[in-house]
Amino acid sequence: MPHTIHEYPELAGKTVSKVTVTNESDWRSITVRFTDNTAIHFSIRPFVQIEPEHVDWRTGDGKLLRIYPFVREKRG
Numbered sequence: 001m002p003h004t005i006h007e008y009p010e011l012a013g014k015t016v017s018k019v020t021v022t023n024e025s026d027w028r029s030i031t032v033r034f035t036d037n038t039a040i041h042f043s044i045r046p047f048v049q050i051e052p053e054h055v056d057w058r059t060g061d062g063k064l065l066r067i068y069p070f071v072r073e074k075r076g
Helices: none
Strands: 016-024 027-032 039-043 053-056 065-066
Touching: none
Parallel strands: none
Antiparallel strands: 016 027, 027 039, 053 065
């Protein structure tokens, strides 16, 4: 699966004053605050990704027969 890299060039050179991580059951985020009183905020939303595989266990060794495309949670 190819990776996507996201860059935020407008933040280059800023000085970080504080980084906070929130990990509550209903809210997950990372906030990077800068000394100029601006911040970038990353909301984290978990998702479901299913990786289907057809496996033959008749001989006990789990021979992989076929890999199917990922099934991803649809975003609303």
